[in-house]
Amino acid sequence: MLLSPAAERNQDSLLSVLWDQLEEQPQRELFALELGSGTGQHVVHFAQDLPFVTWQPSDITEEFRTSIRAYIAATKSSCDVIVSINMLHYCSFGTIEGVFQGSGQILRKDGFLMTYGPYAINGIIIPSSNEDLDRTLREKNPEWGLPDVDVLRQLAFDNGMRLERMIEMPESNKCLIFRKM
Numbered sequence: 001m002l003l004s005p006a007a008e009r010n011q012d013s014l015l016s017v018l019w020d021q022l023e024e025q026p027q028r029e030l031f032a033l034e035l036g037s038g039t040g041q042h043v044v045h046f047a048q049d050l051p052f053v054t055w056q057p058s059d060i061t062e063e064f065r066t067s068i069r070a071y072i073a074a075t076k077s078s079c080d081v082i083v084s085i086n087m088l089h090y091c092s093f094g095t096i097e098g099v100f101q102g103s104g105q106i107l108r109k110d111g112f113l114m115t116y117g118p119y120a121i122n123g124i125i126i127p128s129s130n131e132d133l134d135r136t137l138r139e140k141n142p143e144w145g146l147p148d149v150d151v152l153r154q155l156a157f158d159n160g161m162r163l164e165r166m167i168e169m170p171e172s173n174k175c176l177i178f179r180k181m
Helices: 004-021 041-049 062-074 093-107 130-138 149-158
Strands: 032-033 053-057 077-086 107-117 159-169 173-180
Touching: 004 041, 004 077, 004 107, 004 173, 032 041, 032 062, 041 053, 041 077, 041 173, 053 062, 053 077, 093 107, 093 149, 093 159, 093 173, 149 159, 149 173
Parallel strands: 032 053, 032 077, 077 107
Antiparallel strands: 107 173, 159 173
């Protein structure tokens, strides 16, 4: 089993945000998809504290994508929650578009996409540690880098969602909640 110190540090804060969002849900049997599950620590932690949510982890390997397609087909291509933690800044814009298009298609009405990580706002990246991260990511792959919240807001709108909340998190990160309209 792999252990991610970053996942250990932020899992309780992320769980708190999920609890805040889910207590407003009128239904208590929910389905959630986590994008880019990595070690799996987050999804296991969330499943233990949110027993009314059925979690589907995912990752980039073909083996997991095949499983995801089968699971989505079995659940009539809909879910209540999609979670993407520390993923978007490691993606090309085309992949980010795919995340929002797919979320818009499979989220049920009033379901939400929760993203977590560092972001630019109106083209501005703060603090300097996030500027450094953005520069390092772009040096590794020119298609990577901190996505701009306003661009994500427009992608969400184009796919039937709206940015409902932006929550400040530790270490200059944010949780963004995009609600399906």
